[in-house]
Amino acid sequence: MGLLAVLAAVVYALDLGSKFLVVGLLEHKEPVTVIPGVLLLNVIRNPGAAFSIGTGMTIVFTVIAAVVVIAIIRTARRLRSAPWAVTLGLLLGGALGNLTDRIFRAPAPLQGHVVDFIQVFPVTRFPVFNLADSAIVCGGILAVILSWRGYQIDGTRDTGEDVHG
Template identity: 80%
Template structure:
């Protein structure tokens, strides 16, 4: 059998999936932010579905829910550390669900990190573009697709850990955890 007929190793396929999910999440975030800044910034909020979804462009210098608005540089460093941690963890990756999870986390972290590095007011101090406001009558915070990707990845990570799925593809059962 020639090298061309040999299927890629499971780890390589999982890393490929991680990179693909991260690239899609990142691209959707970057393109959506470009479009809302270009066409909706400095405009009145746009109601997409009354009472459910409004496009309302804001610049967020802090973290989720505008926490820590004076600590943009700290959040930039944290996001950079998260990206490095995910890349390092990927070396152990043998699990399809964890590949998707890490891809969502990586794509979201890179999306917001790009804003923090390149957007105004200054390099490494940029404000993140948020524009999705769900259920506006409840004053739900404004967020973006990177935030959604991070939240979905976080929920998946908690679920996988709770079910005992490991990054290396193994599964820890309750009996093993008790030992």
């Protein structure tokens, strides 16, 4: 539980800090090239979900994010696995980062637009994202790998063998 809490707090702090910096220094300015053709810092406000899907449903995404946070916290009570602690810590920190934007940022409470600013391979039109999004994607990938390999949240491992036959 401690690992989950520390990792979630670190992800959350890095996400909020990075958004604070880019909004203060780069918003309403031309994108900043970090690595030509590979990485830009390009501040946008995203009213939708990933890839700007559902731009008119901000309140729905706010509720979904809040439910995810509650579900992770409730699930954490059964946590006895370090890999799952990392997974849930990434998911929780990322969800809290984007939820904070949705609750407190313009245009209105509970309808805020998420600050995105990392743009990789800009010529491919790859979506702009933030550190919270990265943590959520990494946590999701880890969850799939752990589940596929049979690792359970309670620390046990399901080997897939049928003990009855």
